Amino acid sequence: MEPIQVTVNGQVRNADGAGPHTSLLDWLRGQGLTGAKEGCAEGECGACAVLVARPDGPEGATWTAVNACLPPALAFDGQEVLTAEGLGTAPGACAVEDLHPVQREMAQRGGSQCGYCTPGFVCAMAAEYYRPGRSRAEASAPEETGTGATGEDHAADHEVGPNGFDLHALSGNLCRCTGYRPIRDAAYALGAPEETDPLAGRRHAPAPAPRHTRLRTGAGEFVRPGSLEELFDELDQHPDAVLVAGATDAGVERNIRHTRPRLVLAVDRLAPLRTLRTSADSIELGAALTLSEIESALDGRVPLLAALFPQFASRLIRNAATLGGNLGTASPIGDAAPVLLALDAALVLASRDGEREVPLADYFTGYRTSVREPGEIIRAVRIPLPLARATAFHKIAKRRFDDISSVAVAIAARVEDGTVEDVRIGLGGVAATPVRARATEEALRGRPWTADTAVAAAEVMAGEGTPLDDHRASARYRRAMLEQSLLRFFAQTQPAESLEVSR
């Protein structure tokens, strides 16, 4: 059997000692690379962030920041990883200070206080530093609708520095000391990488190919199948196997709830799951594309998804998380499902017997359950074209960046000559599954798009689902937010100067 090896900071290290349930973070720390820290063990704080060389097309690579606490170390067999230790050198016994530009800015500007979150910030910042095209001016054009007046841009507003640095690159990193201002200043002060910078140069060669990894220990087995057929074989033999792409959910299960599946199947690099096809009547998104990859490839082509992405967890999570994983867990509070419901998306489910297409609205059957059969996987998500013109995504959460929604509402409407010709509304957080707001849709369909219609439909909307009281929000607030979201959508679709909603 091939040895399992991970290249860390340019040095090849043997990783045979890692078990199927060893996170990349624990393995790195066990190697003595203690720069990456555990802060939360659920991908929320970014103290464990490291850089990974990921494909940027077939010919290039991109330094991508991910949380090391979530994915299994074995998923990095054959891959290249960088930690804060690999970016620069601190002065020490017989060592001369040689800081990376990101490290220098962070150190000199007071970007570190206790320093515990700092290596993770440095890695997340370095990924943005090396992002191709960062230096392009990326100021977003002002919206034409009334969104600025309704506060619609609050949750997702792009904060971009004069150097093109997208602050959302750091939305998955928490600092409890600084208040963030000096970190932002450090990020916005970064120039372009130098020509001679080897890490910049690394981007011009292909990313390492995935390896056909297979390791069994007493604790379980890790397999990265080389093909769909092999994956189906494994699923046949081990129906209880856990499929892992970015491990942003499975990693939390392992770390917090201590689940230890007998077999972990890594599917994140399987080519059939990584397609992005556009035809005249649909867009097909591969289930194992990361959200960042979809975001970048679509480049705003689907406005409702473009509204979703900046609010979906953090950049660190989006660099690993996939639609397949998000829908595969069938969580009632995932933010992708409401949006995809509003887009009338369908799932392409694949098994040894072939493929079938299931409308997402028919996919969920109950709390974390779905129509997906044993041995069946989500291969892709299909979004029908043309897209509805008027759309909105309203995420209600305590925090603007990187929070789990208490309520998520996605609306896609076709309004022609002042009449709601068609509308789909997807809801998250108000029932055991993501649901369509069918009664509200009915109250809108065929009606003139007026304030009276909006108010009447908002009342219906307030009765959708069965919201609960929990630590995120009260049921009463959730109901109020359902109601308000329709009023807000109406306000958003009106010209800014005539923003009046009678209640």
Next chain:
Amino acid sequence: MRSLADRPVNPSVGETVAHESAALHVTGTALYTDDLVFRGARVLHLWPVQAPHAHARVTALRTAPAMTVPGVVRVLTAEDVPGTNDAGTKHDEPLFPDEVMYYGHAVCWVLGETLEAARLGAAAVEVEYEPLPSILTLTEAIAAQSFQGNQPTVARGDAAAALAAAPHRFTGEFEMGGQEHFYLETHASLAHVDESGQVFVQSSTQHPTETQEIVAHVLGLHAHDVTVQCLRMGGGFGGKEMQPHGLAAVAALGAVLSGRPVRMRLNRTQDMTMTGKRHPFHATWEVGFDDDGHLLALRATITSDGGWSLDLSEPVLARALCHIDNAYFIPDVEVHGRIGKTHKTSQTAFRGFGGPQGMLVIEDILGRCAPALGIDPAELRRRNLYEPGQSTHYGQPVRHAERLRDVWDQVVERSDFEARRQQVAAFNAAHRHLKRGIAITPVKFGISFNFTAFNQAGALVHVYKDGSVLINHGGTEMGQGLHTKMRQVAATALGLPLGRVRLAPTRTDKVPNTSATAASSGADLNGGAIKDACDQIRERLAEVAARKLNVHPDDVRFVDGRVTGIGFHDQDLSFEEVVGAAYSQRVQLFAAGYYRTDGIHWDASRMQGEPFKYFSFGAAVSEVEVDGFTGAYRFVRTDIVHDVGDSLSPLIDLGQIEGGFVQGAGWLTLEELRWDTSDGEHRGRLATQAASTYKLPSFSEMPEELNVHLYERATESGVVYGSKAVGEPPLMLAFSVREALRAAAAAFGPEGTVVELASPATPEAVYWALDAARSAERSGPGAPRSKTGLPARHDGGAAAPGAAAPGAAAPGAEETARTGTPGAADADGRRPEPVART
């Protein structure tokens, strides 16, 4: 040069320098306690067995099943304790309890070859419980009269008489949430037994001496048998002042029993469910104003939620009582304090230490009463600021009260406050669904430990023969930049470039009997001690240099590594030369330094005295924007003027101010601790026990524009190099954010709307506040105000000028205010009056 506050020429203090470990931080090479695990061999790992009951008796504990798990070495239980089974300085915290006092309480710990083995072993331990009734909320504790510790009263004058005579009286009730420290580095200790039974514990602790004492207490050893070292902490914020001790003791016990190094590290879930937090507080209050809005009297009862054990609850309460005035002069005061005993984690120190909670009471009162008085909140606050010559309600003169007003006026000017108020009004007139609010609040915060004995510190300074300097002091580094400042102090005192001074990790065998690095006092106390040690060495070196330079020792100057006679520029010596000569002449080149804060005194029984060396001042203006559809908000801009005396290290101080402000804003707006208070099987379980459910501020909560100005020409006499403490006071600048949110919510209603705002002011809380204000608008003037929760008014209908807000002076106002919860009556049995409840 003899005065503590005077600075020599070219001092290192006052220079902007990066954190002394910055290069280590950014390269990931700075070591924290749990990083050391990977440098040693044969380290054992601990995992707690946490009880799934808020309150229960342990009726059986079977550890044998755990021993069958491969890799389990031992289960640590009460029977293994050679000393005392207690981890608290008050002796009320059994380390291995037979009575479970909160959900998640560790009843025993499993020691394993790997963390996984220890975890599986913990799952295999069989514990039987007899569940007992539990008290979880402050409301329940007050109803059941479940209190612990003392019940102090701080008073001046005759509050009852002054209230009776006051032209305007209001009563109210207010409850504020606690706060999880969420230091990014969770609790960690690594213990091993050295040669000849010396126990060496590396711990992430703000109070190494107390960790040492508790470890010795549990092991039945003397203090000299135990050494505690803290390299640095990944954040503390008070959470590692008292809480690390028992955890370190478990690790030390494991090391003693196994003979191997033992690592204890709480994961985030364990840390959040097992360790104490900021105290929530409940307050009932009665306040009186004159016609001009001057505060006349305050009578209040404040009750903290202390959790299951006393911990630091008494001093936290004392500080709350001493800060209920914030920056305002209140002639007649009577405030009672109580500590609730509940079945929750033992609430503990958290940046501000009760000060924020006390101050929030008066800020909430002013925010609620201003519209009812018909006085602009900013004007109401300014009118009540302390004047020179006035004293606090506990009898301490407010020295430099003029600086408080000066700081206020400066931030008004720097923030362009008056013009921006107009802009906010214009914005609000032009926007129906978005409203902005702008507010200004002051901070006055007393510096020193209320517990007088803690106001001392020691240091050890070595000068080696090559002229290099190694300093050691009793303070710990948790990110606040103490070590950076201490190097600057030593470099200044010895007249050396900063690079010549190295700092060694904090350990109890270098400097004994240290105080907690807490109460913002780290730089004041340890800086005083380091300066003392350096002064001793410098004076000895001055004698050596004086002989060489042929001048009087008093005329020798140490500047930038050169030693000269005063006024002489043609003849100088290098520091190394002088050091070398001193060694040859057998002059001692190292010194122990010591500092005690003088002039402070405190009578805890009467709650009177001068417990604080001085006050720190600050003021902030914040502007926010609130979305009427959701209650979501963003922080548009904050301007701060803050008084750090003459800054020892401006970049460090700036970081403390900004970080403290954002942390305070987190407490007041976002961070919400929720327990299961149902009667279900998980009663008492912390529902927000992870980063995914407990949200601390991220980039999105940083004000989009943040301007911080250090108050100038602010020399604080009697403190090292004229500086002031900075750790805690800036946290309370965040009151401006909360008051701005109140103002924005009010803007959804008619002018003069009284807004009640829950704390924390989450988007949901802000939504209900603005929705109530909107309802007031819909109802129209004069309509019954069923939801606004106006402070109940007792001024016999004598409406203040401008109090034309609908319902503000209406006779029906008292009826609309809800009656307080049963049992909310004051301890002295006064009849509870109708109160408005948040």
